[in-house]
Amino acid sequence: MTDKAITAEGLRKRYGETQAVDGVSLEVERGEFFGILGPNGAGKTTTLEIIEGLREPDTGTARLLGEASWPRNPALLHRIGVQLQASAFFERLSAREQIHTFASLYGVPGARADQMLETVGLTDKRGTRENKLSGGQAQRLSIACALVHDPELVFLDEPTTGLDPQARRNLWDLLRTINSEGRTVVLTTHYMDEAETLCDRVAVMDHGRILRVGAPAQLVEELGVRSLEDVFLQLTGREYRE
């Protein structure tokens, strides 16, 4: 158990003219709640996708729980849970059918899938088709699908984007619970309050690079500002993105 949850070294990825990820290195300890912050187009999602093993980096390596994530490694996939930015659901399947399908892909019994649905408070919505779920319900379902096989390491890409305050707070409680059970959680977000309340440490990214890494309180102190939002704006500037 000496391996770190994530070790990324010198990740680079170029799409045509755009250097999406430009030399990212980071380490995440086991059991940590880690946030990747950055304005739109900063390279958060691409970084996360390379670390997850969804894309091959042009250079650099990413190791999860001591194993390389590229090339695709089915043994490792059992130990990580992933929620993609878009809710990736099978078309025209109900909430219960979605999670049962994912459960069986991981060889997990159906009872566990029903229990997970209960955990995210969707038992009432189990018969509802994927396109009839509200934004918050869809996010909760996709998180439940990411957690159904009890992974050690969980990746969430902007899990609270587009949710109302109630749904966000409920989701925060859920994420805290996941983390307190000993799982390592990595999320991307551009809500500073979210990062401040949830994350043990955050990395602020822009232009494909990591600008700063540290605990939110520590960053606030280092830069001599009042909040994480000020840290963010001071590091990434105030001009419009995208």
Next chain:
Amino acid sequence: MKSFVSLSRAMALGLLRDRAAVFFMLVFPLMFLALFGALFANDSTAQAKIVQVGDVRILDDIPDAERAQLRDVLSIEKTDGSAAAKAAALKKVREGDTDAAVFQDGEGEIALRYSAADSVRSGNVRGLVDSVVQQANQKATGEPPAYRLTAERVEDRSVKPIQFLTPGLLSWAVAMGGVFGSAFNLVSWRKKRILRRLWLAPVGPGSVIGARVGVNLALAFAQTAIFIGLATLPYYGLQLSGNWWLCLPLVACGTLAFMSIGLLIGSWAKTEEAANGLAQIIVLPMAFLSGSFFPLEIAPPWVRTVSDYLPLTHLAEAMQAVLSRGESWGAALPVMGGLLGFAAVVTLIASRLFRWDDA
């Protein structure tokens, strides 16, 4: 194995709950079969109708037994011999309401007035009335006939339209299921990022592809069962030949060939709308040019040349051979090989165009 089963289930439910897809892949081709089948059910040239103006001895003298036989092909409406009745009968012929008018024109002369608008009908009615006259002449000699014609139609089975329509329309239905099924599935799963999500789940590509092929094969066999079930109803009267079961491996190979076309479309198209348009552009002309709807014997040579390069042509032809003409492996095997080869080549091209996501 478990992931194969659950993915198959997810795909099958997704397909069955898509009412439009079920309609286009199952109900729509069946509607064509029901419609064409009913249209062509009495395809033998319809009964010839003539109006007999006044007394015509040879028609009036036909014995009852012969008259009953004649009734199937010739219906005679008798009117009185007045000038007005004659004018009315000729008007009917001119307007196409009846095929011909017959009247006695002097002692040994029987006049037949017909319209040449429809050469088949006019030829038919002339032949019929002529044969009645010839028989009467022959009888008038009091001698037994010197020559007798015994005519019998050959290939009576394969000539019936249902024997031709069922294999053609079934092949078309299988083609639609294969092309649309795999094209839509691929585009939709890419758009919804399920392809990516599955990449990060411990499932092999074999399970994913196998599940899709399995669902499509099940759909194709369901289409086959329903088509043959409907066509063999007495109303449509399809006669299955001894080796009809050979249509099953043919349908399976055809499904793979058309799925590869769908895969190519799905790899290229970014949206379901684009995939739908492209699939229509490929499937519809192919259906017409393949002879699935109507025989191409009368088509110009270039059409037949194009047709020879279409997989649907060969599938429909082989299906007809095993379902209706009683042919065996000899007709099915080369086509099966060709379809599988086609599938392999097109899949290879599709794999070059394949994208995991839209980015």
